[in-house]
Amino acid sequence: MKHIRNFSIIAHIDHGKSTLADRLIQYTGVSDERTFKDQILDNMDIERERGITIKSQAISLPYRAKDGESYTLNLIDTPGHVDFSYEVSRSLASCEGVLLVIDAAQGVQAQTLANLYQAMEHNLEIIPVINKIDLPSADVSRVVEQIDSELGLDPEGHLECSAKEGIGIEAILEAIVKRIPPPDGNENAPLSALIFDAHYDSFRGTVIHCRVFDGEVKSGDTIRFMSNGATYRVEEVGRFLLARQKRDCLTAGEVGYIIAGVKTVSDVRTGDTITLDDRPCTKPLPGFKEVKPVVFASIYPIASDDYEDLAVSLEKYKLNDASFVYEKDSSAALGQGFRCGFLGLLHLDIVQERLEREYDLSIILSVPSVRYRFTLKDGSVVYVDNPTHYPDQGSIERGEEPYIRAQMMLPEKYLGAVMKLCMEKRGTNSTMSYTSPGRVELLYEMPLAEVIYDFYDRFKSVTQGYGSFDYDVIDYRESNLVLLDILVNGEKVDALSQIVHRDRARARGLQACERLKEEIPRQMFKIAIQGAIGGEIISRTTISPFRKDVTAKCYGGDITRKRKLLEKQKKGKKRMKMIGQVSIPQSAFLAVLKSDTD
Amino acid sequence: MSIGKTPGLYIHIPFCLGKCPYCDFYSITTLELIDPLLTALLDEAKAQAPKWKAFDTVYLGGGTPSLLSPAQLARVMEGLQETFSISEEAEITLEANPGDIDLHYLQSARKLGINRVNIGVQSLRDDILTFLGRRHRRREALAALEAAHVAGFENVGIDLIYALPGQSLASWREDLSYVLQLPAIHLSCYQLTIEPDTPMGTRLAKGEFTSADEDTQSDFFLATDEYLERGGYIHYEVSNFAKGETFYSRHNQKYWNHCPYLGLGPSAHSFDGRSRFWNHRSVEKYIESIKGSGNAQEGSEILTMEQLRLEALFLAMRTRRGIDLDAFKAAYDWDIWEEKGDVLKDLIERKLVAREGHILRPTRRGLAVADSLGLI
Numbered sequence: 001m002k003h004i005r006n007f008s009i010i011a012h013i014d015h016g017k018s019t020l021a022d023r024l025i026q027y028t029g030v031s032d033e034r035t036f037k038d039q040i041l042d043n044m045d046i047e048r049e050r051g052i053t054i055k056s057q058a059i060s061l062p063y064r065a066k067d068g069e070s071y072t073l074n075l076i077d078t079p080g081h082v083d084f085s086y087e088v089s090r091s092l093a094s095c096e097g098v099l100l101v102i103d104a105a106q107g108v109q110a111q112t113l114a115n116l117y118q119a120m121e122h123n124l125e126i127i128p129v130i131n132k133i134d135l136p137s138a139d140v141s142r143v144v145e146q147i148d149s150e151l152g153l154d155p156e157g158h159l160e161c162s163a164k165e166g167i168g169i170e171a172i173l174e175a176i177v178k179r180i181p182p183p184d185g186n187e188n189a190p191l192s193a194l195i196f197d198a199h200y201d202s203f204r205g206t207v208i209h210c211r212v213f214d215g216e217v218k219s220g221d222t223i224r225f226m227s228n229g230a231t232y233r234v235e236e237v238g239r240f241l242l243a244r245q246k247r248d249c250l251t252a253g254e255v256g257y258i259i260a261g262v263k264t265v266s267d268v269r270t271g272d273t274i275t276l277d278d279r280p281c282t283k284p285l286p287g288f289k290e291v292k293p294v295v296f297a298s299i300y301p302i303a304s305d306d307y308e309d310l311a312v313s314l315e316k317y318k319l320n321d322a323s324f325v326y327e328k329d330s331s332a333a334l335g336q337g338f339r340c341g342f343l344g345l346l347h348l349d350i351v352q353e354r355l356e357r358e359y360d361l362s363i364i365l366s367v368p369s370v371r372y373r374f375t376l377k378d379g380s381v382v383y384v385d386n387p388t389h390y391p392d393q394g395s396i397e398r399g400e401e402p403y404i405r406a407q408m409m410l411p412e413k414y415l416g417a418v419m420k421l422c423m424e425k426r427g428t429n430s431t432m433s434y435t436s437p438g439r440v441e442l443l444y445e446m447p448l449a450e451v452i453y454d455f456y457d458r459f460k461s462v463t464q465g466y467g468s469f470d471y472d473v474i475d476y477r478e479s480n481l482v483l484l485d486i487l488v489n490g491e492k493v494d495a496l497s498q499i500v501h502r503d504r505a506r507a508r509g510l511q512a513c514e515r516l517k518e519e520i521p522r523q524m525f526k527i528a529i530q531g532a533i534g535g536e537i538i539s540r541t542t543i544s545p546f547r548k549d550v551t552a553k554c555y556g557g558d559i560t561r562k563r564k565l566l567e568k569q570k571k572g573k574k575r576m577k578m579i580g581q582v583s584i585p586q587s588a589f590l591a592v593l594k595s596d597t598d
Numbered sequence: 599m600s601i602g603k604t605p606g607l608y609i610h611i612p613f614c615l616g617k618c619p620y621c622d623f624y625s626i627t628t629l630e631l632i633d634p635l636l637t638a639l640l641d642e643a644k645a646q647a648p649k650w651k652a653f654d655t656v657y658l659g660g661g662t663p664s665l666l667s668p669a670q671l672a673r674v675m676e677g678l679q680e681t682f683s684i685s686e687e688a689e690i691t692l693e694a695n696p697g698d699i700d701l702h703y704l705q706s707a708r709k710l711g712i713n714r715v716n717i718g719v720q721s722l723r724d725d726i727l728t729f730l731g732r733r734h735r736r737r738e739a740l741a742a743l744e745a746a747h748v749a750g751f752e753n754v755g756i757d758l759i760y761a762l763p764g765q766s767l768a769s770w771r772e773d774l775s776y777v778l779q780l781p782a783i784h785l786s787c788y789q790l791t792i793e794p795d796t797p798m799g800t801r802l803a804k805g806e807f808t809s810a811d812e813d814t815q816s817d818f819f820l821a822t823d824e825y826l827e828r829g830g831y832i833h834y835e836v837s838n839f840a841k842g843e844t845f846y847s848r849h850n851q852k853y854w855n856h857c858p859y860l861g862l863g864p865s866a867h868s869f870d871g872r873s874r875f876w877n878h879r880s881v882e883k884y885i886e887s888i889k890g891s892g893n894a895q896e897g898s899e900i901l902t903m904e905q906l907r908l909e910a911l912f913l914a915m916r917t918r919r920g921i922d923l924d925a926f927k928a929a930y931d932w933d934i935w936e937e938k939g940d941v942l943k944d945l946i947e948r949k950l951v952a953r954e955g956h957i958l959r960p961t962r963r964g965l966a967v968a969d970s971l972g973l974i
Contacts, residue, residue, distance in 0.1 A: 525948045547816035550968040552788040557867035581944045
């Protein structure tokens with residue numbers, strides 16, 4: 001066990017986490033130039049493009065240190081967004097230390113802090129690494145100063161590197177060996193392993209990623225998931241190199257995988273504890289939480305013929321994303337589709353993008369919603385996450401909406417702006433404390449609906465990226481709710497309906513109209529967009545028609561050119577949804593939620 | 599006169615004295631190549647002859663066909679008459695630049711059977727002609743028109759360009775009021791389209807001037823329609839007006855009516871009813887290819903039924919003639935009314951399209967958005 005180190009790399013976005021990971025992988029010889037694909041850990045296209053890691057990944061790096069001993073360094077990569085903060089916490093719980101990467105030019109940023117606090121919560125050894133020292137704009141001494149003053153860490157212990165240029169890599173590996181403590185655990189105790197991720201393999205089924213704390217697990221064992229008591233027979237265990245490497249067993253302190261005939265990743269819960277059925281441990285590892293979707297939206301194919309394809313694609317997608325849930329749904333305006341649950345808006349974005357990209361589907365998403373609770377006059381209680389199922393207003397005794405506790409860290413100078421924003425978002429019960437001079441922790445209770453609306457974007461904007469934000473759903477609270485409908489040329493578009501607080505209805509209606517006006521292309525005729533509550537029109541905009549689009553000349557050779565142009569436009573139009581005679585682009589449906597500040 | 603399905607013949611003369619700064623058509627200024635080109639043209643005609651016997655329209659376009667000397671013009675016309683069967687009452691058009699044609703020239707053209715001239719007047723204002731980089735002035739334009747009249751041409755058309763940067767509607771109306779007094783039985787009024795890869799496009803990109811916005815374009819379009827219709831012209835295609843159906847350009851209508859046409863010369867396009875093919879743009883390459891194989895085809899496409907329908911629809915929506923629902927069904931196996939009835943009824947209600955019996959036609963406002971009407 002003393003030759004194992006389990007660590008993670010954490011960083012603000014774009015500070016070079018993935019590049020450093022690649023460099024460590026390369027340096028330890030796991031991959032040669034030929035198999036080295038830039039940024040191996042972030043291996044989904046979307047992750048690369050957005051520069052964020054969505055799913056956790058792990059890899060075991062063999063390293064012969066200067067002390068002459070051989071070590072196994074298990075690198076556990078973590079997702080980097082508030083939607084996935086629970087997944088991050090489970091990855092960190094699997095480690096003994098972290099590399100906290102800071103960009104030499106940009107210095108300490110919001111996520112640097114948020115990550116630091118998370119690492120501290122897990123009592124991890126923290127090694128600050130200043131990256132990109134080769135940049136002309138690098139200011140290492142300033143960052144060293146920040147490590148002391150802003151992070152409260154010993155600046156003596158920092159390392160400097162350029163992951164891009166391969167400078168300082170060996171020192172990092174040495175520090176991992178010397179400074180991160182080896183795991184401690186009892187090989188002879190009953191098995192206790194933490195699930196920090198799972199992925200689906202089309203040949204082997206679900207591959208569980210875990211960290212063994214106590215005991216050992218080998219093929220032939222019968223394992224039990226402590227959260228639900230489900231048992232499976234282990235087919236294979238092993239470690240992650242570039243590919244899976246089968247091993248006889250995984251023992252205390254190790255990071256690796258278990259294949260045990262689990263059909264889908266949805267049968268596996270991140271954070272759950274695995275033990276042996278015939279010799280269980282006494283209690284599960286701490287921190288397990290059932291992850292529940294908090295944002296809901298419906299997905300419809302643009303062409304109704306694509307419904308079956310969509311169904312098949314969702315089924316496939318679901319194999320690899322346990323936090324995504326869906327069921328059948330239908331809309332008067334958009335036809336057959338599916339109601340889906342997401343961890344947050346980014347998760348929703350990712351699902352949409354992957355369905356379009358990997359499954360080549362053209363889809364439309366309805367306006368996202370949270371799950372409301374209504375007590376009806378007959379005493380019954382209904383949960384509504386789909387505005388289409390909004391109860392008859394007259395039958396409602398009481399409406400309630402989910403609240404969160406928001407935890408925000410920010411430099412003091414942004415305090416005023418953030419408090420104003422929180423109040424605007426119906427925030428209450430605030431508490432505030434100084435974590436260090438000049439730095440504030442702010443707690444607020446807020447309706448979740450306000451947060452999914454545009455809070456995060458605006459928070460980032462008012463704190464100029466220096467604020468960090470996290471939240472927990474706490475409870476339901478009474479709220480004066482109404483259903484806001486949107487009409488396009490007099491026709492109600494149910495996928496654009498929202499459940500909103502009565503006081504916000506007018507502003508939301510106006511904003512929805514304005515957004516749609518920007519997103520819906522002008523057409524040959526006037527388009528009226530209206531917001532309505534019940535029968536009452538509360539907001540209205542019109543899109544004036546274009547009056548001329550015809551090209552002047554169309555003779556012999558022009559005809560082919562013109563036809564090709566029209567064919568292209570026709571294709572574009574197919575990606576829009578017809579409401580009556582109005583073509584509405586996909587983007588319009590999500591834009592309704594976007595704020596002015598975007 | 600009916601348009602019929604008899605093919606039309608187009609001859610491309612790709613030479614100009616200079617390039618106009620707004621023009622993105624293919625032309626060159628090396629006039630020494632005229633004779634070699636004519637040789638190639640007539641060779642191409644011979645090579646195509648077995649497939650295309652009879653034509654009832656001939657159109658000499660360009661470029662600047664009036665750059666040909668009377669002798670060269672005679673060579674082309676006689677060559678074509680020898681090679682093809684061109685009907686006695688065929689419409690034979692010559693595109694001409696005002697500076698190139700005098701009475702003598704036009705008289706010899708008439709003798710060759712040319713019975714229609716289309717004069718590139720573009721504008722009757724010298725400042726606009728300067729802006730457009732034209733070589734002639736108002737005086738020459740008027741003289742050319744007079745000469746055509748004296749030479750005995752009844753079927754005379756002029757080209758005009760409008761909706762120019764800075765042009766006011768009032769000054770354009772004034773121009774049109776003058777145009778109404780001219781002996782031009784046909785008008786082609788083109789809104790200026792500034793293509794990016796032209797000298798004028800470069801100037802626009804640099805911000806030297808701004809092009810007319812969509813509202814202005816629309817105002818000009820509708821005002822032109824209204825003014826000329828009141829002046830006795832029929833607005834029969836987006837940019838074309840004639841004093842009576844007899845004077846519609848029979849040749850150009852073939853394009854809009856999906857009739858076959860043969861195009862000879864560099865970059866010329868042809869259509870046989872099902873496929874379209876086109877020649878090399880470069881004059882040198884064209885001449886060389888014809889010398890080698892008698893063929894200068896650069897590319898071709900066979901249109902699917904869906905493409906044919908789309909073309910037929912957007913072309914018809916550009917014309918006053920519109921769509922004959924029954925004929926459409928017969929020709930393209932497509933019952934538009936059956937399939938697109940909802941959209942069409944909506945467009946009729948919004949007065950962009952009108953239906954009379956089995957004829958569906960764009961209204962004047964509809965004509966201005968014909969591209970979109972083609973997309974229904």
